[in-house]
Structures are given as structure tokens and as C-alpha cells.
């Protein structure tokens with residue numbers, strides 16, 4: 078991770094908070110970079126709302142950090158151990174809410190960064206949900222189905238005592254889909270002895286999972302992108318779009334891009350990228366990925382696709398949707414996007430564009446949609462799943478999609494208005510998202526007293 082901007086904030090309160098954050102956890106670079114971005118954005122908010130100054134220090138300290146052992150037995154009978162983490166960051170607006178990530182790169186720094194993002198992202202959805210995040214340092218791709226289920230059950234055995242529909246409501250993230258959430262929820266239910274479907278979201282439909290939850294993050298990112306383009310007098314019809322990744326978020330983002338008239342000219346996975354000027358066939362890609370293949374395997378089946386080891390973001394495109402993981406677009410990729418005349422970059426993933434790359438895009442006038450707003454559709458539909466579970470209802474895909482479009486439109490308006498009000502530039506969506514998210518959480522925290 079690129080280290081955070083080390084310039085100290087000018088505002089004395091923010092400077093003190095920043096020093097405390099660096100002193101408490103000196104090696105958490107991902108978390109630091111995210112906090113630094115937030116502190117940069119909220120200076121002007123504190124001028125209008127000095128009453129929120131004493132909230133900032135508390136906001137940067139998680140309410141609770143849970144680190145636990147996950148013991149399990151592999152198919153050879155060998156006992157193995159991983160580390161599980163749940164960071165319950167902020168519950169001012171509602172139960173902690175946020176995904177679980179299974180990946181070898183999971184550590185406390187990454188989970189704190191994602192949890193901090195989640196607090197403000199969730200606030201931007203307008204739903205009553207706090208922020209949290211969790212996961213384990215396991216590579217699910219290396220486990221058999223049986224091993225992964227046993228792993229999920231062991232993970233859930235400890236997690237169970239910390240979650241609940243009114244307490245903390247986990248969902249999926251990288252490496253955790255509806256199948257894994259079903260297994261985790263299954264173990265939770267066995268332990269507590271009754272049905273409580275609202276304790277997890279992103280469940281399989283048969284267990285009370287919402288229609289459109291799998292699609293929601295990718296679809297929502299495209300709805301947000303369409304609003305960004307509309308502000309520029311453009312749309313996706315005829316646009317050439319690069320979407321990185323080929324997992325949950327990426328595949329549904331590609332589907333919605335194509336449904337909106339765009340062409341997906343490139344995609345990627347952790348092993349490489351593919352250029353396909355005539356357009357990626359999402360069904361064919363999904364089939365290859367579903368069989369454990371790579372984007373290179375997909376390219377082999379296509380007459381006009383070229384695989385490479387490099388980044389998808391050096392391809393010529395009008396719109397870039399990084400939907401894989403953090404730090405995918407650094408200075409080199411940002412310069413390539415600028416050179417190709419890219420209009421808009423919107424983050425389907427969490428933290429895929431580094432601070433230096435964002436600066437390059439900003440200076441070149443390329444529109445930037447920050448993840449805490451652009452990818453908030455997933456958690457927004459998770460909140461709708463909680464609502465359905467609480468009311469014992471099931472809404473249709475059309476109904477959920479209509480609500481998702483409304484939520485993404487309102488989030489865009491909130492972000493743009495805050496960008497204009499506090500930073501004098503309605504296109505500065507990064508500062509706008511931080512300012513608007515902060516305002517809602519700060520108001521809730523202040524209303525609760527000193528919490």
C-alpha cells in the first residue's frame with residue numbers, strides 16, 4: 078500500500094486526531110490512507126458545524142475489534158488454524174453492517190480500512206445501518222468444498238457470540254458468496270437454536286436472501302456511473318468500458334453496462350487481463366470462471382480476445398470500472414487512462430484507486446466516483462434484505478431494482494450537493510462522499526451523547 082499523505086491537517090483538532098491514529102497503530106498503512114482522506118474532506122464541514130469536532134477522534138477508533146482463532150481439519154486429517162477478525166466500527170446509525178472477506182491478504186489493517194469505509198458508505202445509502210467488516214486470512218480457492226464448509230462452521234462458531242439481527246449483521250465480500258453465508262448462517266442457527274434470518278444478509282434465496290442482492294453492487298455501480306456521465310452530458314450507450322475482476326461485482330457490472338448499450342472491451346482476474354474490442358461475452362466468461370478457469374482460459378475460446386499478464390487499465394476505454402480489489406489503479410494505470418481520454422473512473426471495488434492515481438485523474442479532469450458511494454448498492458440491498466426478513470416479506474427483483482435505483486440516485490445527489498457546498502465543486506465526488514457520510518454519522522453520534 079502506498080503510504081498515506083504525511084502532511085498534517087491544518088485544523089488543530091484534525092491534526093491531533095491524525096497524530097493519535099498514527100501513534101496508536103503505526104503500521105496500518107491502508108487504514109491511515111483512508112483516515113487521511115476523510116480528515117482532508119471534513120475540514121470545511123467543521124467550519125459550518127464546529128459542534129461535530131469532538132466526534133472525529135471517536136469516529137477513527139473502532140467501537141470493538143474481535144480477533145479469534147479459527148481451527149479446522151483439512152481433508153488429509155491435519156489440523157489447521159487461521160485468524161478470524163471482526164471490526165465493529167460504528168453503531169451510531171444502526172447495527173454494525175458489512176461483509177466478510179476470505180483472502181490470504183486479510184489482516185487487521187485491511188479490515189480496519191474496509192470497516193472505516195463501510196461506516197460512511199452505509200451512511201450514504203440513507204439506511205439505518207452502522208459499519209463493520211470482517212474476514213479471515215484463508216484462501217478459499219485452495220480448499221475443497223468440504224474443507225470450506227468446515228472452515229465456515231468453525232469461523233461461525235466464534236462469530237456467533239458477537240452478531241445478531243439487532244447487533245451486527247455480516248454479509249459476503251471477496252471470497253464469500255451466498256453459499257458460504259448459507260453455511261455460516263446454518264452454524265449460527267444451530268448454536269442459537271432458533272431462526273434469525275436477519276442476522277446475515279446475502280443468504281441464498283431459499284433462506285430469506287433478497288432478490289437482486291448478488292447483482293446489487295455491480296448494478297448499483299453502473300447506476301452511479303450513469304449519473305456521473307449524465308452530469309457530463311454523456312451516457313453509456315456506445316461507450317467502451319473496462320471492468321476489472323471477474324467475480325461477483327465485476328460480472329454483474331458488465332451485465333448492466335451491456336444492458337445500458339456499452340461494450341465491455343476488457344476484463345481481468347488475479348492472474349491477468351483480456352482485451353476484447355468486440356465486447357466480452359459475460360455468459361461465456363461466467364461459465365469459464367464457474368468451472369475454475371481464468372480469464373486467459375476464456376480468451377482461448379474467443380476468436381478476437383487477447384490475454385496478457387498486464388493490467389486491463391492500460392487498454393483504450395471511455396469508462397473504467399475497477400471491480401476487483403484495492404490498489405489496482407496506481408499512477409501508471411491512471412496516466413494510461415488519462416492518455417486514452419477516459420471520461421470516468423468509478424470504484425466498484427473498495428479502494429482500487431490509490432491516492433496518487435486519484436490525484437492524477439483529478440488534475441486531468443477525469444470524473445472519479447469513490448467506492449463508498451459508487452459501490453454502496455450492495456450494502457443498500459442488504460439493508461433491504463434485513464427489512465424483508467424483519468417483516469417476513471419477499472419483494473420481487475423488479476421492486477428491489479426500483480428501490481436500488483432510487484437509493485443510488487439519492488446517494489449521488491447527497492454526494493454532489495456536499496461536494497458543491499463544502500468544496501465548491503460539484504464534480505469533486507470524493508470530498509463530497511466523505512463530507513456527506515461524515516455529516517450523517519456525526520449527527521447520530523452527537524444525538525446519542527458521548528458514545
Ligand SMILES: NC(=O)C1=CN([C@@H]2O[C@H](COP(=O)(O)OP(=O)(O)OC[C@H]3O[C@@H](n4cnc5c(N)ncnc54)[C@H](O)[C@@H]3O)[C@@H](O)[C@H]2O)C=CC1
Pocket residue numbers: 249250251252253294321322323324325326327345346347348400401402403405425426427428452453455456
Ligand atoms: N460483494 C459485494 O457485495 C461487495 C463487494 N465490494 C468490493 O468489490 C470487490 C470485489 O468483490 P467481489 O466481486 O465480491 O469478490 P469476488 O471474490 O467475487 O471477486 C473478486 C475478483 O477479483 C479478482 N482479483 C483479485 N485480485 C485481483 C487483482 N490484483 N487484479 C485483478 N483481479 C483481481 C479475482 O480473480 C476475482 O475475479 C472487493 O473490493 C469488495 O470489497 C464492495 C461492495 C460490496
Ligand SMILES: O=C(O)CCC(=O)C(=O)O
Pocket residue numbers: 174175176177195198246247248249250278279427452453455456457459
Ligand atoms: O452487504 C453488506 O453488508 C456488505 C457489503 C460490503 O461488504 C461492502 O459494501 O463492502
